[in-house]
Amino acid sequence: MRPLPFTKEQMERITKEYPTPFHIYDEKGIRENVRRLQRAFAWNRGFREYFAVKALPNPVIMKILHEEGCGMDCSSLTELMLSGAVGITGHDIMFSSNDTPAEEFELASEMGVLINLDDITHIDFLKEHGGIPKTISCRFNPGGEFMLGNTIMGNPGDAKYGFTREQLIEGFKKLKAYGAEIFGLHAFLASNTTDENYYPTLARRLFQMAVELRDLTGADVRFINLSGGIGIPYRPTDREADIAYIGSEVERVYNEIIRPAGMELSIYTELGRYITGPYGYLVTHAIHEKNTHKHYIGLDACACNLMRPAMYGAYHHITVLGKENAPLSQLYDVTGSLCENNDKFAVDRPLPKIDIGDLVVIHDTGAHGFSMGYNYNGKLRSAEVLLEPDGSTKLIRRAETPKDYFATLDFLPLFET
DSSP states (O other), rough: OOSSSSHHHHHHHHHHHHHHHHOOOOOOHHHHHHHHHHTTTTTTOOOOOEGGGGGGOOHHHHHHHHHTTOOOOOOSSHHHHHHTTOOOOGGGGGESSOOOHHHHHHHHHHHHHHEOOSSSSHHHHHHHTTTSEEEEEBBOOOOEEETTTTTTEEEEGOOOOBBBBHHHHHHHHHHHHOOOOEEEOOOOSSSOOOTTTTTHHHHHHHHHHHHHHHHHHEEEEEEEEEOBBBBBSSSTOOOOOOHHHHHHHHHHHHHHHHTTOOOEEEEEOSHHHHEEEEEEEEEEEEEEESSSSSSEEESEEEETTTTHHHOOOOOEEEETTTTTSSSSOEEEEEEESSTTTTTTTEEEEOOOHHHHHHEEEEOOTTTGGGGGGOOOGGGOOEEEHHHHHHHHEEEEEEOOOOHHHHHGGGGGGGOOO
């Protein structure tokens, strides 16, 4: 069993107002989780979480997080625009992008956001398209393999992101010559890990690089951005990362490297999945049952509503509401209606016997769930609903209609109205 913030009776009432499928987000859980993160890093006076907008780009969620003291991590023009639309601008935004078009740098400069450069060639490109700001950050790629103990966590050398060490040294010198005064350093070397050594190990590399850059270039390095990468326990048997322990271990490394160097750095994070992932749920109905070579349950949702299982073979836990304590007596493939055989939320999953009309809840869709939605087969993206702390609900994105699907064709005579 996995706990839910709502009951079967409550969800039956909600689905009378909002037809399935839809994503629902637990506001209380999100707020409490942000506060846990902030307590873990309270030892650092400048700590700030910059929520990864790509994980859940909904303005209501963004405003909730901003109320809790979070900034926004943006990586595109429209994410910058979305942040601006809800009153988030300036250094409340960290802009980390790659292969960045000129118009995106220009808007970022106009909004006065913290710009995190991905490549040394972007220095002159930014100078031409927006100008070099007083405060700037650069993304570090150390190359090779990223190891935690004897475990390979990733291969930065194959990643398209970031400066090499030598490029950072050259780049900081060049940025100083162009008028930059305050510097930051950023890196992202692993994804969706619950290994509690990830942030401390990454912090050690970035702290050492910060000291080296100060000594070699004279740059005034003021902040380190550990980016994202802390994962969530998708499976009931997975262990949750202990954020309090992670924060204390980063502090230990900070005291070992930064304090003896006579520096003071603010620590930033760019967590998305960790912040909202466990507090989102895709709510669906079972609408078909099929028995051929396998036993299938068909839902009114599909991979267009949640791509991760189809794309990555990712596990998402499933609860059949009202049958939480029933025996797992059936082995199902749980499917959607796309003309693709990978449109499966679960394969050979032990579940209670499912009847047509049962409410089926797919867990951990609060990050990279709705945001990865698409319109293949002409499928329409679902609504998003907020579950407020008092148990009431609010529609925070309506479901798409066929009119939305055809909107980009409205210039053709065939679709003129």
